[in-house]
Amino acid sequence: MKTILYIALGGALGSVLRYLTSIIIKANPFPYATFVTNIVGCLLIGLFFGYFEKQNLLSQDLKLFLITGFCGGYTTFSTFSLENIQLMQNNQMFTAVLYMTLSIILGVMATWVGLNLAKAL
Structure with a gap:
């Protein structure tokens, strides 16, 4: 606690x-x-x-x-x-680049989808 x-x-x-x-x-x-x-x-x-x-x-x-x-x-x-x-x-460069790229792209996309879902409801 x-x-x-x-x-x-x-x-x-x-x-x-x-x-x-x-x-x-x-x-x-x-x-x-x-x-x-x-x-x-x-x-x-x-x-x-x-x-x-x-x-x-x-x-x-x-x-x-x-x-x-x-x-x-x-x-x-x-x-x-x-x-x-x-x-x-x-020395996990591939994982770092993958994490950065996916986080930014998918994060922005998820925000866009959430925004549009909210507007549609």
Whole structure:
């Protein structure tokens, strides 16, 4: 139960920061708020993950709070990015490229299908 609490608290903070980012950064024709959120989220997950590796910290609770909770609540794009880096570090280039390509193409297609299904209902 403690684990769920850490993830929930981190996720809540990340979600609030995402909302505040969208208020502070207004979208024009380009979705700047989402863009900034994704890039900052990737920077943060990289910093957190790298720090845990460098310091050899084994605090699973802190990892869950910062990486799964906070970064996950702020943007799942950061997790997507980290997973691809890990695949590349493990010399799984084909899997990384496949994951990136399918995620982007199928993600956009699924959003389009969902949008059109909702309009049709």
